[in-house]
Amino acid sequence: MTEQQAILQMQGIHKRFPGVVALKNVGLRLFPGEVHALMGQNGAGKSTLIKVLTGVESIDSGDIILSGKPIRPHSVFEVQELGISTVYQEVNLCPNLSVAENIFIGRFPFRFGRIDWKTMQSKARTGLAALNIDIDVSLPLSSYPVAIQQMVAIARALSTEAQVLILDEPTSSLDEDEVERLFDVLRRLKAKGIAILFVTHFLDQTYAISDRITVLRNGEFEGEYLAKDLSRMQLINKMVGREVDESSFARQAGDHADKAQTGEPFLAANHLGRAGMLRPIDLSVYSGQVLGLGGLLGSGRTETAHLLFGIDHPDSGSTKINGIPVKLNSPRKAVRLGLAFCPEDRKTEGIIAELSIRENIILALQARRGIFHFIPVSKQRQIAEEYIRQLGIKTSDAEKPIGQLSGGNQQKVLLARWLATEPKMLILDEPTRGIDVAAKLEIMELVKTQCCKGLAIVFISSEMSEVLRVSDRIAVLRDREKIGELDGASSDEQSVFCMIAGSEA
Ligand SMILES: Nc1ncnc2c1ncn2[C@@H]1O[C@H](COP(=O)(O)OP(=O)(O)OP(=O)(O)O)[C@@H](O)[C@H]1O
Ligand SMILES: [Mg+2]
Missing domain, CATH: 3.40.50.300 (P-loop containing nucleotide triphosphate hydrolases)
Incomplete structure (x- = not known):
């Protein structure tokens, strides 16, 4: 992993929304075959960085370099064409369409000038099977719980041949089993040399899967670290910008008062x-x-x-x-x-x-x-x-x-x-x-x-x-x-x- 070329590099990124500077001079480097965790508190600018990278929002200034060439994405489709696939934090699928349609929106398979529903459904099933999910893909997405919808969004992102995969809090409504399945898939993609950017608030997950960590704080770049060199405590302190004792999260177990269940x-x-x-x-x-x-x-x-x-x-x-x-x-x-x-x-x-x-x-x-x-x-x-x-x-x-x-x-x-x-x-x-x-x-x-x-x-x-x-x-x-x-x-x-x-x- 030493001194290889970054496949994607962002430099000096600035982004301002009315009344808020969301990103100030932020940088990011993604390397092939690495999982990179983007960490920071709520409002630190993680999703905004992903949105400017993927053409959802425009950047005010800064450079994005993909495989050595500067890019300035203007639309999500343009970015997909470039080989960057994204799962956004707010699942942006169509609840009324079927699961299969959601996975192939914008790239429906055609046969004799018509949408080839059969191929689409079988491909959708195969895609979900990789995540160990076996559901009726012809039903509307909305008939499934949030966790399944999140898995569908992930299957969609995985269904394109991407060299960069971006996941903004993909695990927020998954249980441990499903997270493990997702991580298995990510490890396989990593082995194929794909660069993965991953946002989560679960520190256990960060350390389970990441090679490298970039920390943002208040819209600013705080630092880039190898995961093995940064302890949990150091990570928290860098995100929060002050000393926080993580053990205080665990200590509260003792405060269950002896509340007797008296009365009704x-x-x-x-x-x-x-x-x-x-x-x-x-x-x-x-x-x-x-x-x-x-x-x-x-x-x-x-x-x-x-x-x-x-x-x-x-x-x-x-x-x-x-x-x-x-x-x-x-x-x-x-x-x-x-x-x-x-x-x-x-x-x-x-x-x-x-x-x-x-x-x-x-x-x-x-x-x-x-x-x-x-x-x-x-x-x-x-x-x-x-x-x-x-x-x-x-x-x-x-x-x-x-x-x-x-x-x-x-x-x-x-x-x-x-x-x-x-x-x-x-x-x-x-x-x-x-x-x-x-x-x-x-x-x-x-x-x-x-x-x-x-x-x-x-x-x-x-x-x-x-x-x-x-x-x-x-x-x-x-x-x-x-x-x-x-x-x-x-x-x-x-x-x-x-x-x-x-x-x-
Ligand atoms: N469309 C928008 N218009 C105005 N302000 C915005 C917009 N999108 C984001 N912001 C602001 O930019 C800042 C960064 O938001 P962002 O969504 O990138 O945070 P985040 O790090 O992803 O946080 P979280 O962990 O809560 O998802 C916040 O102050 C937010 O209010
Ligand atoms: Mg976010």
């Missing part, structure tokens, strides 16, 4: 289920406690959340809130009863890109009050600014369109939206997806503070360590069924996985 639960679900979706389960959620839902992808965590919040209707069982039987048959009803739900897919279920940050924050609160109780704009601004401060949302102005925030900061706005309704029970589905290490800690702190104030929380995360860290109790799910419950304070990953695997801890 806030919400009690008895034999709640829906055929084909979730086998009947019993769940109790107590005020002032975090109930974690543990389990692998597809185990029924999100399905449970959807039933609790009235998005899907149970066909068995009953629910009580404060001991009184309720029918949670719509999200609107759930909100009226004091429930809030922060969904995992911020793009389709969450943010409204055209609205301002303030409007996005105020949305659920206004809906709860009803249109006849309009919240005055000055009051809206006050609420929005309070949450921007509390959650450390990186923006200069609450009036900006939320679409201009970095991915992680959009996630924080979603969280703010639901906290602003001052709910009695909050369901968080992957709340730290795409959130950087330091902000993750802040969000978990915030969850716990709200909990101490008496909020009941249902917490879903594919990171088991995170579930263990915040949860007072953990309901463990497997194959769309609850298989048991564990005490948060006295359990570790081993005990959860043992339960999932079906053996005694």
